[in-house]
Amino acid sequence: MKIAARFNGPPGSGNGGYVAGLLAQEVDAGDAVSVRLRVPPPLETPLHVHFDGAAAELREGDVVVARAEPADLEFELPKLPSLDEARAAAAAVPPRTEHPFPTCFGCGPDRPPGEAVGALLGQVDDVLWAGVWRPGPLLPHEGGRVAPEVVWAALDCPSAQPVAPDGGPAHVLGTLTARLEHPVALDADHLLLAWALGREGRKAWSASAIVNSDGQVCGVAKAVWISIG
Template sequence: MTTAALQTVLTVPERFRGPAGVANGGWIAGTMADALNGNRSPVEVTLHAPTPLDTELCLEHVGNTVTLSDGERLLVEAFPVAEDLTAPDFVPFTDAARAESGFPGWQGHAFPECFACGLREPGDGLRIFPGPVEGTDLVAAGWRVPFTVADEDGVPASIVGAALDCVTGWAHFKPGESALLGRLAVQIHGRVYPGGAYSVVARATGREGRKLFGESAIYDVNGTLVAAARATWIAAR
């Protein structure tokens, strides 16, 4: 017996780039998580290869797996995760916004065009600039959600995934340093509202050779956990 596959076409607009010419990994992870289960439970997304922009890609749903392919080339896989994701501690919005002054990207940014953490114009990118929170092992940024990322149903999972992504890298990076996202597990607990103010928080959880590990969270101004993620990055050789 074979399981029928549901196939749809996904095209990533150029706006949602991470490194120049390829999709932001968090945007892809959020999209895949939403496609798999509509954000009802945690989903782990593995990025096997960079996702091209403005290209018709095949999104295929078979059983409890969703894949994204470019022709015969597998780009991304998503699977459900059994356990809830842990989250770094809450940082109040004012403290998170204050931490942005220490953002290493001000001194050197490998991917200044990145949709999530790049130096894009207000309303175009998310402009999440995490810096160290004094007296903690955390980095944080105050995220003011632009209305330009919302659709008719509010802020989609793809945007939430993007917000959770790069901050886990900046928990490791010094000015000019970079890595590529290899895996991101995403769990969305509540809605993100356009025009809202949120704390985006992350901490480094370890390193193993070229692999960098981190976890991140989005909190509303009252300290309610809105979303969490667990990331694995692959540093350049």
Template sequence: MTISIDARFNGPDGSGNGGYCAGRFAQAFAAETTRAVTVRLMAPPPLETALQLRRDAAQGQIWHGETQVASVAFADLSLTLPTPCTVAQACEASQGYVGFQAHPFPRCYVCGPDRAQGDGLRIFAGAVAGREMVAAPWQPYPDLAESSDRLAIEQIWAALDCPSYFGATLGEPGNPGLLGALTVQIHQRSLSVSERYLICAWPLGKERRKRFAGVALFSEAGVCLARGHSTWILLSPQAE
């Protein structure tokens, strides 16, 4: 199977957004599963380039020529969810999004403030007052539907991606990082692009330049619709 990432779905300029690409790779590997899937990124996913999925029943690999871009496999996701904040608290937290002051990738498809409404997802997760958590509201738009009103699965992966970085690095200086791995389990696959959602992320520890986070997508009523665990690699050696 061949996969190509459109140029608009970038993270850093010139390469794909990690969460969006991971979602595309997961969908190519197992389109309709409700099992958790882990995608490990081994190289920046190139844009507008044919990538090859090689797979067996247990796992898959994404290749660009002789370079392995990612691996994909089923996973067991053990993740304790905190009580989500309210939508009002998420809206307030989003106003304090640190990316408004400085952003290493301002045109990131998910969290870049330079992306226009209806172009990027514009999910701006900020610290929730009194909680060890970042949060943001998310209102999808019609172009994110894969059919009729149904939100495309790779957009859910993308929406979980960048907030988890800000959760993983909560309270730290703004060291840029790249997604190393993302495990996602989607509990409700038929989500409407017409609904508003809540995304919460929280830190789960660190190891040298690695930072870990839990992240979840909730309905406005606080029902968990998808959850994930991310590993981030900070680019600055001073983060060790």
């Protein structure tokens, strides 16, 4: 396995959600998969998967980059905004001139349109953040469906916005626990939702979800973020 440079997060390392989504596919899980990142995932570097019982580890030589294992994920969605409400919330966000990782595959504002996830959420109320994601054919896909690892990336970065609503301090993903429930279709609008769950020191918790225009839940996740600012 090799993480292509296109799928970066912070400079020089892989997008956490994307890498987690790749590794999660190696785990036989009836419900959710939890992936913990141990070190920044290297780009354009040969990696291998090591199996440890029901868990799978992504390794560079003897170094464990990430570990994935089956998990239970309890989840309750908030009241859903409309697509128009979500679109308006995202449009109200000021230009992201101070983004800590401007070329990030998940949320970087400097990526060409359609070539990356490009997640952008705005605050709908005191708790919920929302935006609209319309994945296009430049993203990895098969049979009109977005690749699972890209869906994981779309669950990853949005959940950082409620954790650092003013764009800082910078946070990096520690653990992402996700469950994919319905395919994400190309060229279709989807709600991206995120909300904070708590904070203790440098560690913060948040949740995210992707819902299609028919109200079907495509994926849900909970994340642990680590402040590096």
